[in-house]
Amino acid sequence: MESNQYRVLEGNISVPYRWTPGDIYGRFLGGLKEKKILGFRCPECKKVYAPATDICTACYYGFKPEDQVELPDAGVVKSFTVVRANLWPPKPDPEVVSKAIAPTKLVDHPLLWPPDPPYALVAVRIEGADTDFIHMVKGEKNLGKLKVGSKVKAVWGEQREGYLLDLDHFEVV
Amino acid sequence: MERKVAIVGWAQSPIVERDERIHKTEMISRTVAAALSKSGLSIGDIDTVISASCDTMDGASISNVFVVESMGAFMKEESKVEEDGAYAALYAYLRLLTGHHKTALIVAHGRVDTPPQFYSWMMTDPFLLRPLGVEMVSAFALQARSYLSRYNLDERPAAKVVVKNRANGVKNPNTQVRIPISEAEVLKSPVLASPIKLADASPRSEGACALILANRDLARKITPDPVWIEGVGYNHDLYYLGHRDLARPESLARAAQMAYAQAGIKNPRKETDFAEVYEPFSFAELMLYEGLGLAEPGEGRKLVEKGIANLDGAYPVNASGGALCGNPIFVAGLIRMVEAARQLTGQAGEYQIKKDIRRGLVHATSGFCLQSNIVYVLGRDEAKPKPVKVKKQFKAKAKVKVKTKARPTRRKKARRK
Ligand SMILES: [Zn+2]
Numbered sequence: 001m002e003s004n005q006y007r008v009l010e011g012n013i014s015v016p017y018r019w020t021p022g023d024i025y026g027r028f029l030g031g032l033k034e035k036k037i038l039g040f041r042c043p044e045c046k047k048v049y050a051p052a053t054d055i056c057t058a059c060y061y062g063f064k065p066e067d068q069v070e071l072p073d074a075g076v077v078k079s080f081t082v083v084r085a086n087l088w089p090p091k092p093d094p095e096v097v098s099k100a101i102a103p104t105k106l107v108d109h110p111l112l113w114p115p116d117p118p119y120a121l122v123a124v125r126i127e128g129a130d131t132d133f134i135h136m137v138k139g140e141k142n143l144g145k146l147k148v149g150s151k152v153k154a155v156w157g158e159q160r161e162g163y164l165l166d167l168d169h170f171e172v173v
Numbered sequence: 174m175e176r177k178v179a180i181v182g183w184a185q186s187p188i189v190e191r192d193e194r195i196h197k198t199e200m201i202s203r204t205v206a207a208a209l210s211k212s213g214l215s216i217g218d219i220d221t222v223i224s225a226s227c228d229t230m231d232g233a234s235i236s237n238v239f240v241v242e243s244m245g246a247f248m249k250e251e252s253k254v255e256e257d258g259a260y261a262a263l264y265a266y267l268r269l270l271t272g273h274h275k276t277a278l279i280v281a282h283g284r285v286d287t288p289p290q291f292y293s294w295m296m297t298d299p300f301l302l303r304p305l306g307v308e309m310v311s312a313f314a315l316q317a318r319s320y321l322s323r324y325n326l327d328e329r330p331a332a333k334v335v336v337k338n339r340a341n342g343v344k345n346p347n348t349q350v351r352i353p354i355s356e357a358e359v360l361k362s363p364v365l366a367s368p369i370k371l372a373d374a375s376p377r378s379e380g381a382c383a384l385i386l387a388n389r390d391l392a393r394k395i396t397p398d399p400v401w402i403e404g405v406g407y408n409h410d411l412y413y414l415g416h417r418d419l420a421r422p423e424s425l426a427r428a429a430q431m432a433y434a435q436a437g438i439k440n441p442r443k444e445t446d447f448a449e450v451y452e453p454f455s456f457a458e459l460m461l462y463e464g465l466g467l468a469e470p471g472e473g474r475k476l477v478e479k480g481i482a483n484l485d486g487a488y489p490v491n492a493s494g495g496a497l498c499g500n501p502i503f504v505a506g507l508i509r510m511v512e513a514a515r516q517l518t519g520q521a522g523e524y525q526i527k528k529d530i531r532r533g534l535v536h537a538t539s540g541f542c543l544q545s546n547i548v549y550v551l552g553r554d555e556a557k558p559k560p561v562k563v564k565k566q567f568k569a570k571a572k573v574k575v576k577t578k579a580r581p582t583r584r585k586k587a588r589r590k
Contacts, residue, residue, distance in 0.1 A: 008193055013232055019299045029300065049416070051301055057411055079322065079419060081314030084364040085371075087290050088306070114294075114306020121311050121366075123319070123415050132415030134315075136305055148322040164304045 024063050028052035031070075032166040035156045039129050040067045050129035073154035074173070075126040080137065080146050082120045120146055124170060138169040145172040178269045179392035179399030180551070182212025182385035183511040188349040188378050188499030191285065197231075198243040200381045201282050205245055208278070208383035212395055219385070220274035222246035223265040225258040225281040225503050229292045244280045257281065257451070258382055258507025259537030259547050265386050266402055275388045282381040283503040289377055292502070296541065301413065309453065309541070310374060314366035316419040316542040317456035321368060323420035324471030328368050331455040332359035333477035335372050335497060338452075341484050342494025344523035349378050349499035359455075373455040375500030382507045398518040403532070404438070404550040406431025414542060422543040425464030429536075429548045433466070436532075436550035441466045445550065446530035447489045447516060449509040451537040452496050460543065461536055462490070484524060492516060492524045506537025510549065517553040531555075 021029055024040065028051050031038035039048040040063045042056035050071055055062050115136070120143055123132035137146055152170035160166035184207035186200050209215060222244050224237045233239065237253040244251070254260045258281025265277035285292075293309035321327070339354045354372060362372035392399040408424035408431065411417045429441070438444045448465065452458035462473035467488065476482040482490040491497075493512040496505045513533040515521040535549040 011232075017299075021300055025300055051413075051415070053413065053416060057416060079315050079319040081311055081318055081366040081369070082364070083311050083314075083366040085366070087308065087310055087365065088288075114308075121305060121307065121315055123315060123419075131413075134302060134305065134307065134413075134415045148318065164301060 022054075023065060024052050024054050026162075027065065027068060029162045029164065029166075032164065033160045033162045035073065035154075035160070035166075037071045037073050037126055037133070037154070037167075039069045039071045039126065041069050043067060047130045048128060049131050050126045051131075051133050069128070071129055072127045073156075073167075075124040075129070075133070075152060075170075077122050077146065077148055077150040077152055078125050078132050079123040079148060080120050082143050082146065083117045086117050088114055118143055119169075122146070122152065122170060124152055135164075135167065136169045137172065139171070142169075142172045176401040176403065176552075177389050178266050178386050179389065179396075179401045180384060180510065180514045181387045181392050181395040181399055182208045182214065183383060183514060184208035184211055185347055185382040185504075185508055185511055186380045187347050188380040188501055188508075190349060190377055191379060197282060197284050198240055200284070200379075201240050201243040201280060202245075204282075204381040204383045205243070205278065205280060208385055209245075212385050214276070214385065214395065216245040218276055219245065219249065219278045220276050221265065221268055222249055222251045222278045222280065223261040223268070224251070224253045225256060225261040225279070225507065226253065227255060227283065227292060227503050229295045230283065230286055230502065232286055240280075240282070245278065246280075250274075256539045256545070257503055257505065257537045257547075258384070259451075259510060259535070259549070260407070260506075260539065262384055262386070262507060262510060262549075263405060263407060263547060266405065269386055269388050275391050277386045279384040279386070279507065280381070281383075281504040281507040283501040283505075284379045285377055285502070289502065293541075298412075307414075307541075310369060311366045312414060312541040313454045313457065314369045315414060316460075317368050317373075317454065319419040320456060320460055326471070326474065328360060328370075329356065330459055330474030330477055331368075331373055332356045333474075334452070334455040334458045335359045337477055337483055338455075338458075338491050338495045338497040341492050341524055342498030344484075345494045345498065346522070347499075348494045350376055350494075351498070369454055369456070375453050375496045375505075376498075378499045378501040378505075380499070380501035380504050380508075382501075382504045382511060384507060384510060398553065400514040400517050401552050401554075402549060403552045404432040404435030405547065406433070406435070407545075407547040409540075409545045410543075412540075412544065419542055420460075421470060422460065422464055422546065425461065425536075425538075425543055425546040425548075426466070428546040429465045432534075432548040432550050436552075438550065441534060442488060445532045445534050446528070447492065447513075447526055448534040448536065449491060449493060449513045449516075450495065450534075451506045451509055452491070453500060453505075453538070455497060457538075457543060458490070458495070464543075464546070465534060465536060465548065485527060489526050492521065492526055494524075506539075506547070509535050509537055510551070513549075513551050517551060
């Protein structure tokens with residue numbers, strides 16, 4: 001006799017959400033659409049944040065649109081990890097995934113599921129910024145060259161819609 | 174610090190990868206029953222219940238509502254933290270300090286009903302981190318690289334942490350991974366997200382843990398060996414990984430200093446005897462040595478290289494095997510408190526620290542990359558506890574009623590009026 005005669009329920013929760021970036025984050029994401037990395041400079045301590053944040057964490061100053069500064073689309077790797085193992089279960093039905101986790105406007109975006117390994121997560125100090133931008137480095141050629149201190153440059157996506165992955169990845173230069 | 178609140182009872186379910194035979198509620202109620210039995214209390218003696226669990230993992234909003242019965246929290250005052258159980262213990266501790274309650278039950282439960290990657294992925298914001306697939310392993314890997322690069326270290330010291338904890342875990346009947354491992358095996362294990370390899374990561378685990386706190390007067394009546402909370406510190410760092418210094422978690426140092434100030438500790442290495450820390454990954458334990466002030470920045474490796482942190486070392490860390498041997502999310506930090514209480518009362522069995530110990534440190538963390546940290550200083554009475562035979566889990570014995578219903582303070586208050 002089976003020791004457990006009960007049924008283990010399997011299910012999926014699909015819940016629609018609408019997430020609004022607001023003005024400051026919206027400007028940063030909108031900048032990516034124009035192939036620009038925008039920073040925000042605190043008028044009190046002069047620290048430049050890229051990516052955006054609504055407040056300067058040193059001064060608790062609330063950023064305003066005029067604090068925006070344009071930065072180069074290049075920087076230096078401060079930390080990285082090459083993801084080698086597939087940490088994720090197989091990608092489920094795209095319809096299910098998009099409903100569960102993606103902004104509904106972006107259901108057709110290719111990256112609604114984490115990328116297939118290998119890829120690297122990187123912390124990039126954008127030139128002129130005082131914080132690090134967490135993003136990706138892709139392609140074995142780039143991964144092999146990746147070091148703390150590597151110079152990297154943005155590779156922009158063809159289709160851009162005001163979303164983080166308008167900047168497709170960084171490549172080692 | 175004045176000793177006002179003590180740990181007077183505890184229990185944990187054995188940590189396992191997955192037990193399909195029991196309902197979450199049974200896992201909780203059996204653990205609570207065992208903790209009550211151990212302290213000789215009945216559920217009616219408990220004034221307030223604080224739980225720790227995760228809505229995303231449970232797949233339900235405010236998921237503690239379903240387990241009020243199992244926790245014995247009905248017709249009482251109950252609340253939940255969406256953090257590790259060590260934070261639920263803080264909440265309960267602060268409640269006892271108000272004087273409104275005399276006893277508190279803390280219940281942490283973590284079942285991996287959804288793959289842990291989903292749970293940690295859902296901890297990210299939808300704009301900046303979620304599109305990158307950032308989850309626990311890759312986030313901690315970024316931190317590990319920051320740390321190694323800051324201090325010019327290779328991966329061997331972290332491997333030594335794994336070797337130490339796994340050797341200890343073999344002796345712990347409640348933990349999940351009880352197989353020793355060599356340094357070469359750790360270094361050769363497959364890379365998950367560099368520099369984190371499979372053996373550097375804690376396993377996928379589930380379990381429950383219960384802890385009972387009582388105020389000073391009652392604690393002495395409940396047990397001859399109360400474990401006192403002598404200090405507690407807590408601090409929270411920034412959320413976005415690129416906006417903080419990953420190599421040197423500021424919130425950890427601040428939490429430790431706050432706890433030490435309360436306990437009157439200037440040098441934790443000299444004034445405490447051992448530590449139980451929550452290390453989700455091997456690299457984190459090295460950083461914890463430094464943040465807790467047990468080693469200078471970049472020199473955490475010395476504790477493992479010189480065997481100081483070994484079970485028979487001068488300052489044992491994770492004698493229980495730590496989270497690397499069993500990491501039920503939302504529970505593992507509370508288990509560190511239980512493990513420290515076992516050590517201080519001489520109930521750790523095969524992994525009992527042999528040297529005379531009086532005070533221990535407990536650390537737990539929550540969030541990505543040691544974002545939030547909590548540190549306790551726990552101490553026992555001056556007299557060394559008599560060796561106690563460890564009771565078998567889940568075998569409730571006849572209950573010894575403690576007359577908490579007499580409510581002495583309330584009468585006092587009434588008289589004052
Ligand atoms: Zn500022």
